[in-house]
Amino acid sequence: MKLAILAEGLFAPRTAKTAIGVLRYAPYEVVAIVDSVTAGEEAFAVVGAGKGVPIVSTVDEARRLGAEALLIGTAAAGGWIADAYRPHLARALESGLDVWNGLHERVLSDPALAEAAKRGRATVRELREPPADLPIGGHRKRRAGAVVVLTVGTDAAVGKMTASLEIVAALKRMGKRAAFVATGQTGIAIAGEGISVDAVVADFIAGAAELMVCDAAEEADYVIVEGQGSLTHPGFSGVTLGLLHGSAPDLMVLCHDANRQVMKGYEQEGLPVRGIRECVAIYEEAASWSRPPGDPPARVVAIALNTFGASDRFADAVIQSAAHVTALPAGDPIREGAAGADRLAQAIVSARVPAG
Amino acid sequence: MKLAILAEGLFAPRTAKTAIGVLRYAPYEVVAIVDSVTAGEEAFAVVGAGKGVPIVSTVDEARRLGAEALLIGTAAAGGWIADAYRPHLARALESGLDVWNGLHERVLSDPALAEAAKRGRATVRELREPPADLPIGGHRKRRAGAVVVLTVGTDAAVGKMTASLEIVAALKRMGKRAAFVATGQTGIAIAGEGISVDAVVADFIAGAAELMVCDAAEEADYVIVEGQGSLTHPGFSGVTLGLLHGSAPDLMVLCHDANRQVMKGYEQEGLPVRGIRECVAIYEEAASWSRPPGDPPARVVAIALNTFGASDRFADAVIQSAAHVTALPAGDPIREGAAGADRLAQAIVSARVPAG
Numbered sequence: 001m002k003l004a005i006l007a008e009g010l011f012a013p014r015t016a017k018t019a020i021g022v023l024r025y026a027p028y029e030v031v032a033i034v035d036s037v038t039a040g041e042e043a044f045a046v047v048g049a050g051k052g053v054p055i056v057s058t059v060d061e062a063r064r065l066g067a068e069a070l071l072i073g074t075a076a077a078g079g080w081i082a083d084a085y086r087p088h089l090a091r092a093l094e095s096g097l098d099v100w101n102g103l104h105e106r107v108l109s110d111p112a113l114a115e116a117a118k119r120g121r122a123t124v125r126e127l128r129e130p131p132a133d134l135p136i137g138g139h140r141k142r143r144a145g146a147v148v149v150l151t152v153g154t155d156a157a158v159g160k161m162t163a164s165l166e167i168v169a170a171l172k173r174m175g176k177r178a179a180f181v182a183t184g185q186t187g188i189a190i191a192g193e194g195i196s197v198d199a200v201v202a203d204f205i206a207g208a209a210e211l212m213v214c215d216a217a218e219e220a221d222y223v224i225v226e227g228q229g230s231l232t233h234p235g236f237s238g239v240t241l242g243l244l245h246g247s248a249p250d251l252m253v254l255c256h257d258a259n260r261q262v263m264k265g266y267e268q269e270g271l272p273v274r275g276i277r278e279c280v281a282i283y284e285e286a287a288s289w290s291r292p293p294g295d296p297p298a299r300v301v302a303i304a305l306n307t308f309g310a311s312d313r314f315a316d317a318v319i320q321s322a323a324h325v326t327a328l329p330a331g332d333p334i335r336e337g338a339a340g341a342d343r344l345a346q347a348i349v350s351a352r353v354p355a356g
Numbered sequence: 357m358k359l360a361i362l363a364e365g366l367f368a369p370r371t372a373k374t375a376i377g378v379l380r381y382a383p384y385e386v387v388a389i390v391d392s393v394t395a396g397e398e399a400f401a402v403v404g405a406g407k408g409v410p411i412v413s414t415v416d417e418a419r420r421l422g423a424e425a426l427l428i429g430t431a432a433a434g435g436w437i438a439d440a441y442r443p444h445l446a447r448a449l450e451s452g453l454d455v456w457n458g459l460h461e462r463v464l465s466d467p468a469l470a471e472a473a474k475r476g477r478a479t480v481r482e483l484r485e486p487p488a489d490l491p492i493g494g495h496r497k498r499r500a501g502a503v504v505v506l507t508v509g510t511d512a513a514v515g516k517m518t519a520s521l522e523i524v525a526a527l528k529r530m531g532k533r534a535a536f537v538a539t540g541q542t543g544i545a546i547a548g549e550g551i552s553v554d555a556v557v558a559d560f561i562a563g564a565a566e567l568m569v570c571d572a573a574e575e576a577d578y579v580i581v582e583g584q585g586s587l588t589h590p591g592f593s594g595v596t597l598g599l600l601h602g603s604a605p606d607l608m609v610l611c612h613d614a615n616r617q618v619m620k621g622y623e624q625e626g627l628p629v630r631g632i633r634e635c636v637a638i639y640e641e642a643a644s645w646s647r648p649p650g651d652p653p654a655r656v657v658a659i660a661l662n663t664f665g666a667s668d669r670f671a672d673a674v675i676q677s678a679a680h681v682t683a684l685p686a687g688d689p690i691r692e693g694a695a696g697a698d699r700l701a702q703a704i705v706s707a708r709v710p711a712g
C-alpha cells in the first residue's frame with residue numbers, strides 16, 4: 001500500500017498529529033504529503049518526521065508518485081472536515097483514489113464528495129466507524145497472566161499514542177510478546193485495526209475497550225493500550241474514564257507535554273494543566289472505582305514526557321523533575337530515543353503486577 | 357396525545373422502568389399497557405403506578421381504547437428490542453399506530469418493522485436519536501445566578517430521574533422557577549425534549565449536557581439535571597463523568613437504592629455497591645477535575661433514597677442512617693411523598709452556592 005497524506009494548510013508539528021504519527025510508525029510507504037503551503041519542502045524539515053517524503057501541492061502530483069490512497073492527516077476538536085480539504089478530496093475520489101478518514105464527519109455525507117466517489121468508483125475507509133454489536137463493559141475476563149498497561153494523560157494530545165508505540169517497540173527489543181491496542185484514528189491507521197472509542201455510542205466506550213484488550217491478551221503478555229483525552233479534560237473526560245474502566249489496566253504510564261501550561265483548546269478559558277503528581281493520584285483513584293473494594297489497585301509506574309521543541313537543558317530538567325516528584329522512572333521516548341523508551345518498558349516489566 | 361405502553365412479558369417493578377416513569381410523570385394520558393402476561397389487571401396493582409390504567413393483551417385492544425402511539429416501556433442493558441416485542445410493534449405500525457422508541461436499536465433497522473411502517477404509513481419517534489452538530493464541552497458559560505443540580509447515583513437505575521422530577525415539583529411548590537433536564541429515554545418521553553447522553557457519539561457527552569443545561573438556565577433559577585449511570589459502574593461510568601463535567605453542577609444530590617447490595621447487571625461478578633459516604637467523596641472529587649484548581653467545589657447536599665418494597669421500619673432506619681453518616685438531609689421522595697421531596701429541595705435552596 002502506498003499512501004499520500006492530506007494536510008492542506010495544516011502541515012505543522014502541532015496540527016498534523018495524524019500525519020506525523022503515520023509518517024513515524026505506519027508499516028507502509030508514504031509517497032507524499034499534500035499541502036500547497038509547504039509544498040516543495042521535505043516532510044522531515046517541517047514536522048520532524050518523514051525523511052525523504054516530498055510535500056506536493058495537488059492530489060494529482062501525489063498520484064504520479066504512486067499513491068493508492070489519500071489519508072486525511074489532521075484532526076481538529078469537533079471532527080469536521082476542513083473546507084480547504086474538500087476540493088482535494090473531490091479530486092482524489094473522482095480520479096479513483098481511495099480516501100481514509102479518521103474524522104467524526106463522514107466523507108460520503110458531503111453530497112459533492114459522494115458524487116465524486118461515484119464518478120471515480122473510489123471507496124472511503126472510515127477509520128472511526130465503530131463495529132456493530134458492541135458489548136456493555138465489565139463482563140469479560142481476560143487471559144490471566146497478560147499484563148495490561150494503559151497510557152493516560154495530563155491533557156489530550158500529549159503523546160499517549162507515541163509513548164504506547166515506543167513502549168511496545170522497547171518491550172519487543174527485550175524479547176517480550178507485546179501488542180498495541182489502537183483506540184483512536186491515527187493508531188488505527190497505523191495498526192490497521194482497532195476501535196476509535198471516542199466515536200462509539202457513549203454507552204459502549206468501556207465495552208469497546210474491554211473487547212479489544214481481551215482479544216489482544218490472548219496473544220500477548222504485555223498489552224499496551226493507547227489512551228484518549230484526560231480525566232481532567234472538560235470535553236473528553238467521559239471517553240477517558242470509559243476507556244480506563246473498560247481496559248481495566250494493571251499498570252498505567254502517565255504522559256505529559258512539558259510545554260503545555262493550559263489545557264489544549266481551553267486557552268481562552270485559561271484552564272491550567274494539573275501537575276503530574278496530582279494526575280497520578282487522580283488516575284489511580286478513578287481506576288479503583290469500578291473494582292471491588294480491596295482489589296489490588298492499578299498503579300502509575302512511569303512518566304512519559306513529551307519535550308518536543310524544548311532545549312536539551314530544559315528537557316533534562318523536566319525529565320529529572322518528573323522522576324523526582326513522583327518517585328517513578330521518567331523519560332521522553334522521542335528525544336531520548338531507545339534509552340527513554342527502554343526506561344519506561346523496564347518500569348513495566350519490573351512492576352509487581354497483582355494477581356487478578 | 358393518548359399513549360399505550362408496550363411491556364410484553366416485562367411489566368414488573370424492576371423491569372418496566374420506562375413504563376413506570378411515564379405512568380407516574382408524563383403530562384399526557386396513558387390508555388393501556390400491552391402485556392399478555394398481566395393482562396386483565398390494573399397497572400397500579402402490578403407496578404404501583406397507573407391508577408385506573410388497564411393492561412391488555414394486544415395492540416388492537418389498546419387502539420380501541422384510543423391509543424394514538426405505542427411507547428416501548430422497558431429497557432435492558434445493551435438496548436436491543438426484545439424479540440417478544442416485534443410482533444406487537446409490527447401490528448402497531450401496520451395498523452397506523454406511531455411508535456416511540458427509547459432503545460439503542462432503531463425500530464426501522466428491522467426490515468420487517470420497516471415494511472410494516474410503510475404499509476401502515478406509521479412513523480417512529482426515536483427518543484435516543486441525538487441531534488447533529490453537538491459541541492465539544494467546556495466552552496459555554498451559563499447564565500450567572502442559575503443554580504445547577506445534578507442527581508448522581510451509587511449505581512445505575514437507582515431512581516435519579518424520579519428524584520429529579522420530584523425535586524422539580526417540590527421547588528415549584530416553593531414558588532421557584534425550576535426546570536428538569538432530561539438526559540435519558542424515559543425522561544425525554546416525559547419531558548417531550550432532551551438528549552439521551554448515553555446515545556451520543558462519545559466525544560460529545562459533555563457537550564450535549566452543557567448545551568441542555570445552558571439552554572435551561574436561560575429560563576430557570578434551578579436547573580435539575582437527570583443523572584445517568586454511576587462513576588462506579590464498569591460499563592457506564594464514562595457517560596456519568598461526561599455528564600458530570602458537561603453539566604458542571606453547583607450542587608449534587610446522591611441517589612441510592614436501599615435494596616441494592618450488588619451493582620445491577622454485575623450479580624455474577626459480585627461487584628458490591630459502594631457506601632454512600634464513599635460515593636459522596638467520589639463525586640465531589642471527580643467534579644473538581646475539570647475545573648481550575650481553587651474553583652469552589654461542587655458539593656453533594658442531600659441523599660435521595662429509594663426504599664421501594666422495604667418495610668416502613670427498615671426504610672426509616674435507612675433514611676436516618678444515610679443522614680447520620682453523611683451529615684446531610686436524606687429522604688425518599690416516593691415513600692415519604694411531598695415531605696421527602698421537600699426535604700431534598702430545601703437542602704438545595706439552603707445551600708450556599710459559590711459565585712461562579
